[in-house]
Amino acid sequence: MSLTRRNFIQMVPASAAALALTSGSTAKAAEPxxxxxxxxxxxxxxxxxKYIRMxxxxxxxxxxIEPRANHVSCVMSNLILNKRLKTADLTFEYNDLQLKYGVNVVRDKALKIRGPQKQIRLKNAGWISYDSLVVATGIQFDKIPGLNYKNAPHAWIAGGSTNKLRxxxxxxxxxxxxxxxxxKTPYRCPPGPYERACVVADILGRRSGYLDGSGSTPPRVIVLDANPxxxxxxxxxxxAFNDLYGGIIEYIPDxxxxxxxxxxxxxxxxxxxQGSFGGDVINxxxxxGAQSILRRSGLTGESRWADVDxxxxxTTNTLFQDVYVIGDAQGTSQPKSGHMANAQAKICADSIIRTVHGQSSYTEERLQNITTNSACFSPITYDKASWLTAVYSYNPDTGSMALVPGSLGEAHNWSTRNFNDMFDWSNNLFADTFK
Ligand SMILES: Cc1cc2nc3c(=O)[nH]c(=O)nc-3n(C[C@H](O)[C@H](O)[C@H](O)COP(=O)(O)OP(=O)(O)OC[C@H]3O[C@@H](n4cnc5c(N)ncnc54)[C@H](O)[C@@H]3O)c2cc1C
Known part of the structure; x- marks a missing residue:
C-alpha cells in the first residue's frame, strides 16, 4: 500500500483534533x-x-514515523544500572504529541529516501511522498567481529539492552x-562512558565492601578507550578513577x-x-555513525554523519531538497546530546516555518541569534553527580557552529546538590521534548 499525504493526515486520531481545539492548543482543523x-x-x-505544530x-x-511504541531515554539511563531508576521512569509515550499537539504518529520504519522524487519508503506502508522531511533517526553501531549483544549488551541505545546489562x-x-x-569520537554523550565506569565501580565497590573497607579484594572495572x-x-x-575508585578502575587509552x-x-x-581483556561482564x-537509512540513501556521502547547514x-546534498537532519545523525561538530538535539530541533523548526511562509532563514538578526547549548549530568556515585555545559553560536565567516569562548562549564567535582539538580534538569528536558 502506498500512503498519500491525505491518508497520513487523516490518521491523526479524531480525539486529538477535538482535544487540541477544546484545550486551547494551537491545532487548527483547517486544511494544512x-x-x-x-x-x-x-x-x-x-x-x-511538537514545536512545528505549536x-x-x-x-x-x-x-x-517511529518503529517503536514509545521512547526509552538514554539520558539518565546509567541510573537503571544501579537501580536508582526503572525503565518505566525513562519511558515516554507519544500520546501527548498526538493529543496535545495534533502530531500524527505512525508506527513504521523508514528504509530509504529518494531525494529527487521527494519520497520515502516505509517498511509497512511502502513509498510515500513528503513536502519536507526531517531525519532524526539517531545512531547505529559499527559491526565488530564476534560481538554478540545477547551476551555483551551495549546499553547505548536505552531499553532492553540497558536492562540486560543491569x-x-x-x-x-x-x-x-x-x-x-x-x-572513537564523535560519539553520543561525551562524558557518558566515563560516567558508566564510575556507576559500575560504585555498584561493585559497595557490594564487595571494598569502598567502605569491609572487604579487601577490589572488583575491577577496565575502561578501554579508543581515544588517546x-x-x-x-x-x-x-x-574519580584514580582517587575515589583507585584500585578498582583501570583506564587504558588508545x-x-x-x-x-x-x-x-x-x-x-x-x-x-592494547591487548586482550577477559571479564565476567563485557560492555x-x-x-x-548515522543510521543506515542515511548511508543507503546517500545523505552521508563519505562521512559517518550527514553534513548540514x-x-x-x-542537508548540504543538493539532490535532497527540503530534507533536514537533526540530532545525533547530523555532522556538525556540536556534541551529540539529547539537550543539543532539542536545541537543534527548534532552530530547524523555525527555519522550516519560515520557508513555508516564503521568509528567509538568513536575515542578519537571525544569524546573530543562532545558538545551541548542551548539558550532560554524570552520576559519579549512588547519590553524587557532576555536570558539563557548553554553548555554541553560528560563525558567519566559517558557516559553522563554534564553541562560545568561556561558555564551557564544568562542575569540577561531584556533589549531592548536583545529583538533585540532575533530576530538575532532566525533567525539564523530558517535558520540553515529549509532553
Ligand atoms: C548513557 C547515556 C547517557 C546520556 N546522558 C546524556 C545527558 O546527560 N545529556 C544529554 O543531553 N544527552 C545525554 N545522552 C545522549 C542522548 O541520549 C542522545 O544524544 C540523544 O538521544 C540523541 O537524540 P536523537 O533524537 O538524535 O536520537 P534518539 O534519541 O536515539 O532517537 C532516534 C529515534 O529514531 C528512531 N529510528 C531509528 N531508525 C529509524 C528509522 N529507520 N525510521 C524511523 N525511526 C527510526 C529510533 O527508534 C529512535 O526513537 C546520553 C546517552 C547515553 C547513552
Missing amino acids: IHHVTVLGGGFAGCTIA WSDGEIAVTL NLINKMPDTGTFVMTVP GIQAEKSTFTS AQVESVESDDPNSLVVHTT VIPTH PVTYA
Missing part, C-alpha cells in the same frame, strides 16, 4: 498549508514535531571484572577494539590494540 514528515521519535524528532499555529501538519552486573561476582569500551585520553570532564573523571569473543557467556574477551560500545539543518 504544508506537511512535514519526521523520521524518528527521540529527542530531536519529538521536539521538532509555532505554526497548527497550520503545518506533522507526521512522526541484570548481568547484578549476577556477576562482587569482586569480578567488568570490561567496557569507549568508542578522557574526552570530557577530564579532571573530574581522572580524580585501545581500539579489533574483535570480541562473546558467544559463550562464560568466556568473554575483548581483543584490542562493548562500538564506534557509531547549521542555519537551517538542511
Whole structure:
C-alpha cells in the first residue's frame, strides 16, 4: 500500500483534533498549508514535531514515523544500572504529541529516501511522498567481529539492552571484572562512558565492601578507550578513577577494539590494540555513525554523519531538497546530546516555518541569534553527580557552529546538590521534548 499525504493526515486520531481545539492548543482543523514528515521519535524528532505544530499555529501538519511504541531515554539511563531508576521512569509515550499537539504518529520504519522524487519508503506502508522531511533517526553501531549483544549488551541505545546489562552486573561476582569500551569520537554523550565506569565501580565497590573497607579484594572495572585520553570532564573523571575508585578502575587509552569473543557467556574477551581483556561482564560500545537509512540513501556521502547547514539543518546534498537532519545523525561538530538535539530541533523548526511562509532563514538578526547549548549530568556515585555545559553560536565567516569562548562549564567535582539538580534538569528536558 502506498500512503498519500491525505491518508497520513487523516490518521491523526479524531480525539486529538477535538482535544487540541477544546484545550486551547494551537491545532487548527483547517486544511494544512504544508506537511512535514519526521523520521524518528527521540529527542530531536519529538521536539521538532511538537514545536512545528505549536509555532505554526497548527497550520503545518506533522507526521512522526517511529518503529517503536514509545521512547526509552538514554539520558539518565546509567541510573537503571544501579537501580536508582526503572525503565518505566525513562519511558515516554507519544500520546501527548498526538493529543496535545495534533502530531500524527505512525508506527513504521523508514528504509530509504529518494531525494529527487521527494519520497520515502516505509517498511509497512511502502513509498510515500513528503513536502519536507526531517531525519532524526539517531545512531547505529559499527559491526565488530564476534560481538554478540545477547551476551555483551551495549546499553547505548536505552531499553532492553540497558536492562540486560543491569541484570548481568547484578549476577556477576562482587569482586569480578567488568570490561567496557569507549568508542572513537564523535560519539553520543561525551562524558557518558566515563560516567558508566564510575556507576559500575560504585555498584561493585559497595557490594564487595571494598569502598567502605569491609572487604579487601577490589572488583575491577577496565575502561578501554579508543581515544588517546578522557574526552570530557577530564579532571573530574581522572580524580574519580584514580582517587575515589583507585584500585578498582583501570583506564587504558588508545585501545581500539579489533574483535570480541562473546558467544559463550562464560568466556568473554575483548581483543584490542592494547591487548586482550577477559571479564565476567563485557560492555562493548562500538564506534557509531548515522543510521543506515542515511548511508543507503546517500545523505552521508563519505562521512559517518550527514553534513548540514547549521542555519537551517538542511542537508548540504543538493539532490535532497527540503530534507533536514537533526540530532545525533547530523555532522556538525556540536556534541551529540539529547539537550543539543532539542536545541537543534527548534532552530530547524523555525527555519522550516519560515520557508513555508516564503521568509528567509538568513536575515542578519537571525544569524546573530543562532545558538545551541548542551548539558550532560554524570552520576559519579549512588547519590553524587557532576555536570558539563557548553554553548555554541553560528560563525558567519566559517558557516559553522563554534564553541562560545568561556561558555564551557564544568562542575569540577561531584556533589549531592548536583545529583538533585540532575533530576530538575532532566525533567525539564523530558517535558520540553515529549509532553
Ligand atoms: C548513557 C547515556 C547517557 C546520556 N546522558 C546524556 C545527558 O546527560 N545529556 C544529554 O543531553 N544527552 C545525554 N545522552 C545522549 C542522548 O541520549 C542522545 O544524544 C540523544 O538521544 C540523541 O537524540 P536523537 O533524537 O538524535 O536520537 P534518539 O534519541 O536515539 O532517537 C532516534 C529515534 O529514531 C528512531 N529510528 C531509528 N531508525 C529509524 C528509522 N529507520 N525510521 C524511523 N525511526 C527510526 C529510533 O527508534 C529512535 O526513537 C546520553 C546517552 C547515553 C547513552
